[in-house]
Amino acid sequence: MNSKDLIRLGVPFGEATRRATDFIAQYVLSGGDKSRIEEEVKAIVANPALFAEDPLRKEFAKALVNAPPPARTDPAKYRQWGEGLESEAINQMEKACFLPVSVAGALMPDAHVGYGLPIGGVLATDNCVIPYAVGVDIACRMKMTVLDIPVRDLEHKQDRLTRAIEAETRFGVGSTFKQRRSHDVLDADWGCSGVTKQNKDRAWSQLGTSGSGNHFVEFGLFTANEKILGLEPGTYVALLSHSGSRGTGAAVCDYYSKLAVKKHPELPKELQRLAWLSLDEADGREYWDAMELMGQYAAANHACIHKHMAANLGAEVLLDLENHHNFAWKEKHVIDGVEREVVVHRKGATPAGAGVLGIIPGSMATPGFVVRGKGNAESLNSASHGAGRVMSRTKASQTFNWKEVNQFLRDRGVTLISAGLDEVPMVYKNIHQVMAAQSDLVDVIGQFDPRLVKMAPHGERAED
Numbered sequence: 001m002n003s004k005d006l007i008r009l010g011v012p013f014g015e016a017t018r019r020a021t022d023f024i025a026q027y028v029l030s031g032g033d034k035s036r037i038e039e040e041v042k043a044i045v046a047n048p049a050l051f052a053e054d055p056l057r058k059e060f061a062k063a064l065v066n067a068p069p070p071a072r073t074d075p076a077k078y079r080q081w082g083e084g085l086e087s088e089a090i091n092q093m094e095k096a097c098f099l100p101v102s103v104a105g106a107l108m109p110d111a112h113v114g115y116g117l118p119i120g121g122v123l124a125t126d127n128c129v130i131p132y133a134v135g136v137d138i139a140c141r142m143k144m145t146v147l148d149i150p151v152r153d154l155e156h157k158q159d160r161l162t163r164a165i166e167a168e169t170r171f172g173v174g175s176t177f178k179q180r181r182s183h184d185v186l187d188a189d190w191g192c193s194g195v196t197k198q199n200k201d202r203a204w205s206q207l208g209t210s211g212s213g214n215h216f217v218e219f220g221l222f223t224a225n226e227k228i229l230g231l232e233p234g235t236y237v238a239l240l241s242h243s244g245s246r247g248t249g250a251a252v253c254d255y256y257s258k259l260a261v262k263k264h265p266e267l268p269k270e271l272q273r274l275a276w277l278s279l280d281e282a283d284g285r286e287y288w289d290a291m292e293l294m295g296q297y298a299a300a301n302h303a304c305i306h307k308h309m310a311a312n313l314g315a316e317v318l319l320d321l322e323n324h325h326n327f328a329w330k331e332k333h334v335i336d337g338v339e340r341e342v343v344v345h346r347k348g349a350t351p352a353g354a355g356v357l358g359i360i361p362g363s364m365a366t367p368g369f370v371v372r373g374k375g376n377a378e379s380l381n382s383a384s385h386g387a388g389r390v391m392s393r394t395k396a397s398q399t400f401n402w403k404e405v406n407q408f409l410r411d412r413g414v415t416l417i418s419a420g421l422d423e424v425p426m427v428y429k430n431i432h433q434v435m436a437a438q439s440d441l442v443d444v445i446g447q448f449d450p451r452l453v454k455m456a457p458h459g460e461r462a463e464d
Contacts, residue, residue, distance in 0.1 A: 014268030082109025109437035110388025116273030119348035133345035140244030141324030143302035185300035193290035208304030212456035362431035370446035393422035419455035
């Protein structure tokens with residue numbers, strides 16, 4: 001019996017859930033009939049006072065008596081895409097749906113465990129924003145530019161492309177440019193929040209950098225299956241990047257998530273990372289403005305990377321596409337038969353409204369896809385943001401070695417400039433299965449195949 005079953009039986013989050021788990025384990029070890037576990041739990045939940053002196057049941061009963069009233073008796077509805085998702089990721093989604101401010105949710109096929117809301121989780125709330133449902137790397141995004149470079153250059157002029165990547169961005173925690181980049185985002189209102197004001201110089205120093213973790217810059221072959229924003233069908237050289245709002249975004253998340261927790265001491269430990277800020281209050285509006293600024297800043301990082309890379313190579317841009325995740329949007333959705341404005345958090349999920357173009361990457365050795373959203377209402381107009389991890393970073397570093405990985409990459413025509421063992425292709429789900437699981441959410445209109453990849457060197461910790 002898992003936490004979902006206990007919640008269904010009326011066991012509150014927190015100490016009561018833990019004591020229920022302990023009771024079940026002791027009950028079975030003492031020879032209790034497994035087929036009666038549900039009846040036993042129901043009986044204690046119905047009248048815990050009857051079991052106050054029972055040696056086996058009293059701690060569970062005491063926790064029930066002392067438990068705060070539930071936030072809501074029925075969770076907000078959500079739908080899951082994909083099979084075989086991590087049980088803890090599902091539990092995180094279900095817990096989020098018990099928040100009193102939650103109105104609807106969705107779980108994408110690349111979902112895995114995150115802080116508070118799972119990565120791949122989509123949650124709609126009523127007039128409030130949840131910092132940890134947005135994420136640490138606020139407004140992390142994808143950007144692809146198709147360049148007028150001959151396809152043969154991917155093989156014959158790889159050194160030139162490598163030098164361009166090395167010259168025009170930086171990787172790693174705290175990475176900066178000595179000769180700083182410029183962008184109009186620096187003229188925005190950085191005083192909208194004390195955190196952004198304090199971190200403006202830091203943000204400027206990191207403008208145009210790529211960070212660590214699963215962030216990358218790579219060249220590859222892009223095949224357009226149809227005409228896309230004026231680009232004719234065919235195969236081209238493209239530049240693809242993935243990164244977000246760097247250290248400043250993390251600082252915004254850290255400050256406002258802690259503030260949200262302080263504002264909601266009533267939340268049990270299991271829900272504290274889902275504490276929210278009301279948009280009717282100054283703190284909530286301040287976080288929202290800071291989040292919006294981080295969206296502009298993340299976009300500026302990518303703009304600098306692509307602009308300087310194209311200039312370095314003397315290339316013209318034929319197509320420019322981008323989208324972001326780890327963000328919250330005010331949108332109108334039909335909830336319980338009534339259209340209303342809600343706040344949609346997409347933590348590691350791609351906007352996929354009807355006709356909206358997006359980019360869903362695979363791994364350093366598997367395809368990514370340009371997609372057109374179908375506007376599926378059950379997913380709150382969302383899709384996955386990638387393949388999704390199947391292995392922790394620690395386990396990956398213990399499991400793989402570079403000799404085998406490099407051979408795997410060579411067999412697939414991929415040259416790796418740098419990366420960590422915790423980002424090798426084997427730590428990700430099969431991207432084709434992920435795409436198949438969301439065929440009702442997006443149409444594939446193009447495919448990107450990596451050929452030259454750079455990520456943060458081994459040993460850098462993840463930022464998102």
